[in-house]
Amino acid sequence: MTREIRYSEAILEATDQCMEQDPRVYVIGLGVTDPKGIFGTTLGLEAKYGAKRVMDMPASENAMTGVAIGSTLVGLHPIITHQRVDFALLTLDQIINNASKWHYMFGASGGVPLVIRLIIGRGWGQGPQHSQSIQALFGHIPGLKVIMPATPHDAKGLFVAAVEDDNPVIFFEHRWLHNIHGPVPEELYREPIGRARVMKEGKDVTIVATSHMVLESTHASEALARDGIEAEVVDVRTIKPLDTACILGSVEKNRAPDCRR
Amino acid sequence: MGFGAEVLAIVAEELFGGLKCPPRRIAYPDAYTPSSPSMANSYYPRVVDIVNAAREMMGLPQKSEDELGIPRDGPLDIPDKSFTGPF
Structure with missing residues (x-):
């Protein structure tokens, strides 16, 4: 019988194990060091890996996405998190004009191994600027991979695949999935991106x-x-x-x- | 213009002649996501909408949530009964 954990815990465990196996992986985003830890998905990471690998950021989303992209060019693997997809709209320039095209335009220098976590879904009082579901918008962009896991098992496996990918991956998580339970293997594993x-x-x-x-x-x-x-x-x-x-x-x-x- | 449109386009391109009935999309309305519970309840598609879309495609009459035995859990913007405040 496989152990059962929450979807949010599956993301946290995937992040933790990816950081453990690869010192190039780091986490950045508004609120990732907050006591609530992005719905529990980043809890304890700062204490374990230190402020150099788990860091809050200013509310300058586009600039910080540019910084994250730049860091990939010197060998790092950032995971950038936005607490609402709506906040990431500021970063479309960096995502669409730089990250998605880097491999195509500057192939010799490699791609941009960047994971962008975007949280969608409804919630009491969220309203028109905090609960949009605009995944199709990202799906229109050549060079982006867009994943939307529905189970804790796929959340962990697809997250690991996203972190290990050589190019940008957009990871959509619905807020109402964070608390669902399901079987999740304890070891590091991958689910293939691009498979239904x-x-x-x-x-x-x-x-x-x-x-x-x-x-x-x-x-x-x-x-x-x-x-x-x-x-x-x-x-x-x-x-x-x-x-x-x-x-x-x-x-x-x-x-x-x-x-x- | 959502993701469902792309799925239906691919199905229409590849399997048009073999479909038994027109395919259906179930998605958010082309309108702003709501703040208030009363608006949320008529905005978000729910289980009964999926069931009735399938029933309609199969030429069956629509059914209510009670008739289908689907429990109603209250407002559609509150995840569970333990919720006490804003996110």
């Missing part, structure tokens, strides 16, 4: 979903099953690059997709 997963098999209708809506779709499939309808739920996991083979395979079987965002 059939969460639940069914022969009548295909539901394609991302992030928190994967859980909602699983609940929907249970409600449908009570009326004898077998829904297949596909967890996209990575919206860029998209695993079209998995999606088309499921639709081909059922011939009618019901597509979540």
